[in-house]
Amino acid sequence: MASRAGSTGIDASLYRREGQWCTALVDVSLGTTSAQEAVDSLPGQVGKLLGSQQASDADIEALTAALVSAEGHASPVARFVAVNNGEVVVDEIIDGLKVEFADVDCGPFPNLVALARARGGQFPYLVAEAGKDGGEVSLYHSSVKGADESRGVTGDPDEAHHARKVPGQYDEPKNQSNTEEIWRRNADELAKQIDELARENYVRLIVLAGDVKAREMVAGMLAVAHKPITSILDQHTRTGGADQAAFAAAVQERVDEVLGRDVQELSERVANRSGSGRPELALGFDEVVAALQQAQAATVLVNQYQDDETLTALNAEPWLCGEDSGDHAESVMGSWPAPEVLLRATALTDASIRYVPDGVLPEGTGIAALLRWPNASESAS
Known part of the structure; x- marks a missing residue:
């Protein structure tokens, strides 16, 4: 594989590569005749989905060729493949992940959310x-x-x-x-x-x-x-x-x-920064977005995946903004689901991301960020 999304951060070089990206997250479990038949049908199925998203012939050929079964792995098991300009850049087996339907995506940057969720915190x-x-x-x-x-x-x-x-x-x-x-x-x-x-x-x-x-x-x-x-x-x-x-x-x-x-350490760091106006902790979607825009976030902590939110990706700093924002019009790439844009901005600002269990973040908070430096207004108050 080319990179792993883990507690040490996402490989930002993937987001800096030019050209079209195509990703696929598919079930490659074996064990039954029907499962083998499903894996055998994947190249054709995924190829059609890629074609419907205007993927190039080179990308379709490279990605579908990588969709092979995961022999020797217990079910369920998934395969994540990312292709850029006809080259397979990421090809990973994800044990224990059940994928009901093939998830195929094409765009100007890779959708690595599934891989990050599976690999987050690894070492x-x-x-x-x-x-x-x-x-x-x-x-x-x-x-x-x-x-x-x-x-x-x-x-x-x-x-x-x-x-x-x-x-x-x-x-x-x-x-x-x-x-x-x-x-x-x-x-x-x-x-x-x-x-x-x-x-x-x-x-x-x-x-x-x-x-x-x-x-x-x-x-x-x-x-x-x-x-x-x-x-x-x-x-x-x-x-x-x-x-x-x-x-x-x-x-x-x-x-x-x-x-x-x-x-436990992350939970303690959040708790220690939660008091006295919490100048070193961003809580909630809007505060985390603001911290990423300033490259202030050191570690983004995700408990709920913000799938119902949408953000605009930018091709230059600050890398993201709200969908309704009129700022940075000259840099707009388009709007995507928030998890994809947040993950990209996290990588491009050299932050790390962790998908954390319940109990780490304050109750009712789905996303937070430990900050590199305190918010000036709050630290001065």
């Missing part, structure tokens, strides 16, 4: 499994199944266990020292791979499992900045009898803990 994390003869480390994203990238460290098993193979010699200090030096080298190499992946991807969690001694060595060799985000599982996963289901459940528990802390 990258690493799972490392250490052994005395090496190990593996894989990069994951919290709302995406499957590893995004994996790296391995493979030592020489015969070399590592040579002292054990010579009867009566393993206890000799020289042989034992040589063997432990091999283990240390393998651990050091695995720690370097973990640190590199963690730095490159700004991971927020490292889960470390494997052989007891090996994982202890790896943990001790990690960069200082990564030790606080490392969680060690007391599981030796690099054995034939390892319970992989229990391991996956334990990893998911650590991921859920991070997600839970995120929501």
